[in-house]
Amino acid sequence: MKNKFFIFLIISALFLFAIIYYSESASSFTGTTSSYTANSKADIVTSQSSNSSSFTQRFIGGIQAVASYFSNLFTGRFGVLEDSTTNTIISQCTNLTSGNTIYILNTSVNSSGTCFNILVNSITLDCNGTNINYSQTANGYGIASNGYNNTVIKNCNISQGSNTRTNSYSIYFQNGMNSTFSNNRIITYGSTSSSARNYNIFLVNYRNNTLSGNIFNTHGRDSYSVYLSNSGNNTIYANNISTTATGGYGIHLLGGGSSGNNLTLNNITVYGSTTTAGGGIFISTNVFYTNVANNNITVNGSSSYGIYLLSGSKFNNLSRNTVSLLGTSSEAIRMHSGISNTSIIDNNITATATGSLGFDLTSNTNENKIINNTVASNSYSLRIISGNNNFIYNNIFNSTTNNLVSMSSVSSYVNKLNTTKTATTNIVNGNNIGGNYWAKSSGTGFSQTCTDANLDGICDSTYVLNAFNRDYLPLVRTDATAPSINLFSPINASFVNGLVILRANASDASGINNVTFQYKNSTVVYTTLCVDTNSPYTCNWNTFAFSNSSEGYVIRAIAYDGQSNSAEDVKHYFIDRxxxxxxxxxxxxxxxxxxxxxxxxxxxxxxxxxxxxxxxxxxxxxxxxxxxxxxxxxxxxxxxxxxxxxxxxxxxxxxxxxxxxxxxxxxxxxxxxxxxxxxxxxxxxxxxxxxxTAPTYSGLSSSNQIYNNTIASFVVSAADTIALDHYIFTQNSTGSWVNDTNVLINGTSYFIEHNKIVYTGNFSYRFYIYDDAGNFVQTDIGSIEVLGPAPIPAIYLVSPSDGIISNNNSVNFTYYYTSAVVDNCTLNLDSISNETMTSPANDSVFGFSKNLTDGNHFWHVSCMRIEQEGDVNITAEYFSETRSLDIDTIAPLISIVSPENTTYNSSILDFNITINDDPSQCSFSINNAANTTMSLLNLTYAYYLYSGLVEQSHNITFTCNDTANNYNATQIRYFSINFPDLIVNITSPINLQDIIRGNDAVAGEDDLGLVPNSINITARIYDNETGNNITGVTCHFYDNVSYLGDSFTNSTGYCIMNYTKSSKGVGKNSVMVNYTYLADITRATNISQVNLSIIRYVTPVAMTNLRSFGGYFDGDVSILRINITKINETGTYFYDPQNISANATNAAQQPYTGGASYYPNGSTKNITYISQGQFSANQTVNTSFGSFIRWEVTVSDNNFASYLGSAVHADKSVCTPSYSEWSAWSACSAGTQTRSRTDGCGGTEVQTQS
Structure with a gap:
């Protein structure tokens, strides 16, 4: 017995649907794939009888349909025929060779190398929570597949526990698709000193898969949890991923074939100090259209990355991710080498450890969008060393140091740091979107100190980062919350005398602008006494100048914050002399x-x-x-x-x-x-x-992977109810605690970062944090290990960028290095050591200034230091990347292609020029107006389609800059504009032409859809003086004043509009065309109009000579009555067309032999003319040709070259009669009695006798 699942579709008059489970043997289904075709047309039930008929149809792919007809009801059953599946219990590592099989592993298994090889499509391996321990003595895989599809791997615990194994992947699938990996727990180990490359799951050329609910964990150098090589359109969601591998990543996508992946809701954690140069997600080498969203990424290692995009990856999306960097010198999102058209939106980034960055854009990272992100970093929240035309707005950039933002000050690297000012809520809850919010934890960021006089949430001044990068609309925080105010002295209802000092406390999150003191009584409205802008807020009230009447005075203190929110406190005082x-x-x-x-x-x-x-x-x-x-x-x-x-x-x-x-x-x-x-x-x-109350603290931590004689960073966040005052850092490396000097802090919260040089060994540390009143808290004890050898220096080139082209022979080659101290650094220019700088400091930018000749040049920087190798000092040399630059000081040559020195009759002209050098920008000035930028079609051709030229003489000058920014200009070119006088004329259809409507949605009008639903309206535009047709004119078409649309005249001067007539009513329809030519010229437009007569031809048809049950017996003659009417604006008339065809078919639309009838004559038989517009045709029916008969009728006036209309008569049943026995005679009634019998077609015959 095989189980099949069907979706039962029950269609009644109300079209009710239900889904049920159905089980039966395959023998109950009849028919084969050759019996019916996938595009067979279902019968239409029109007769009502006790007879029923059914058909069965099997489609490609296992779809089966069964239909039955019976009293007033049509039912159908549709479903996918599911192949049978077999459950197989396995208890050892083996090859899986049976398709459509669920393999259930019932015990934990071990393997010296590879455990399972999948050698067939469509299997499931359910480990049921058991363990697979593979590659115990040799390299191998947990589960491997090459060239097979539709695999499910679930509920498996897979481990590779040897530190000596390499290239041993837990799951290794190649060259296939459509598989699922869910609820697995996978862990791999490997060497931490040499490359292990033991991946949890490795897919190569394997696409359209789902990885969900898995727990991945990798150890060992250069190992990734999820590695996709040229494997696209995969869904990786809701996985828990962790790695402690140096150079390892949680997820790595490699190659253009790994495009279109979806990475969502994953929790990725990179642990330990051994994860240098690793990170959360790595997208490398031409990966396109990948979505990285709603992931939580935590990176503990130093010199690591949250998300790293590399080498030409484009059109990707990074949104709503949370990236937390806890290690030093790391980068939350790094984009390097040709990253473009990537959207980075709504991400939350924390990178507060020493030297860590938010965004780092390098090596021609251009035209990306960075929007709505929140960045808190220790070093730069945003650094763009080499990037152009990136669109960056509505972000919060917040640094705990003075290094907030860094952008290359090279003219070729210009980025957009704001959008158009738009009235909507911005990222800091202001009323307008514009630029970015630039902040520092010290409160001295540009957005924290700028003025906003009109309170629009936009700073009144531009934030100038350098000469080429500016935020013209920097954001400022707005505040809708009123301040707090307390007029505390004198107390309410006090009696006062002389010079009274009024005292008030006021506070607000955005600061108090001022406190205004006012007085009033029954004869005086509120009047200002004084205004104080500094806390504590006081006012000297000279009561000698006031009346000492018994009613006294009401005094109020009003506090205004920086956003003009206000609050007040009111007291009542009495003067007693x-x-x-x-x-x-x-x-x-x-x-x-x-x-x-x-x-x-x-x-x-x-x-x-x-x-x-x-x-x-x-x-x-x-x-x-x-x-x-x-x-x-x-x-x-x-x-x-x-x-x-x-x-x-x-x-x-x-x-x-x-x-x-x-x-x-x-x-x-x-x-x-x-x-x-x-x-x-x-x-x-x-x-x-x-x-x-003593202060509180949180987040005690220190730098990871610190080396001898380098700077370590110790951090903690402090808070106090009233005010912080200072902290003391203390360390213990010899058994005794040694305190550093007190460091002053302030405010109610403070992020403490204590930096100091450390030396080889293990030591403990802690902070003492004091508030203003002398209360203090002692933090927990932290520990740190300082490693012996110094770290390897990393050399970074700053400018010029790789591949840059410059028109300046004078070049400043700048660089910096990190992670160590070197003795000297040398500029290597065109393979020659050019200049050496001694004792350059680390983390500082230095430069070599040189004059170069025109041409291509290559350069890099190398640094050297003395290192100890055993008992011997050696000189070690380290190198940066190699970059190239071109020096080009020659101006480009420009040739004008158009306009020529002639007269044109159009307000729209193509301006075209050619250039002999690679242009970066070309523009033109017409009639000495401002320059307009042209489009660059290729490296030697620029163009611009100019509109709005007026009738007069014009002059134009073209200018170009090449990619080195060399400039040149053409001589002035003169040309003239003279416009023609145009006429419009509708050429088709002609005025008062009859148009057949032909609506195939109306029964009997055009059931077969032979009459086109639309016609083309064609108009000619020509010059009234010369008669020449004119191109480039916009024609406007109208139907009874209603706008139809526009079209342009083609190369022959004609414009065409498609006119839908099938929905029009009968009668006259007015079609009008006017035109616009050179819209900027004030001239009268010409109009052309025609009237169309919309007519209808309706052909109702009816079958006659029917039996009592509404159908025919075998051998009966089916007679079709045809009535043809013409309907126009004057009325409805019977109409005699020139041609009629009537074709009798069975339900499958197969024609009866000789079943075609024609009027006025036919090759087989004729349609009979009865009277004006009334005709008939006949056909002898035959049950061997089918159990139904239907008719198709077409009507024409030109021998069927075109049609007036068509009609279809629905099916009537045909059956072979078989009579039952006569019933007994009924009792006499009124002198007669009857008896009856029924035929097999549902009809009844009655006899009557006296």
């Missing part, structure tokens, strides 16, 4: 602090005098210390001045803080004069900042 005056209040913190913690002391200071209206002097002053140390009212000692009448005196109190909370605490002052009774002034507040 009798109470003492409080002049000034201040808090004195311990030296060097601006906050205090519990156990420390602060000094509260206040300066007072008595009221001039009382003049009794000051008696005493008190402070309420409840919120500082739970003490109530406490007397304050006089510090300076005099208590005598009208004399100032300063009072101070040293207070020990015992409050255990962190935040702001207040203390109220009370001042008593010496009058009797005493007058008391209070409400003034001291505000003390208390910090009892």
């Amino acid at each position: 009798t109470i003492p005056i409080i002049h000034d209040m201040s808090v004195i913190y311990p030296s060097g602090q601006e906050s205090v913690k519990s156990g420390q002391n602060v000094t509260l200071s206040v300066t007072v005098t008595d009221s001039p209206n009382i003049s009794a002097g000051i008696d005493y002053v008190q402070a309420n210390l409840t919120k500082l140390n739970s003490t109530d009212m406490t007397n304050i000692s006089i510090y300076s001045g005099s208590k005598a009448p009208l004399q100032n005196s300063t009072w101070r109190l040293n207070v020990s803080i015992t409050a255990g909370t962190t935040g702001t605490a207040t203390s109220e002052v009370s001042v008593f004069d010496a009058a009797s009774p005493s007058h008391n002034s209070k409400g003034g507040l001291w505000q003390v900042i208390i910090d009892n």
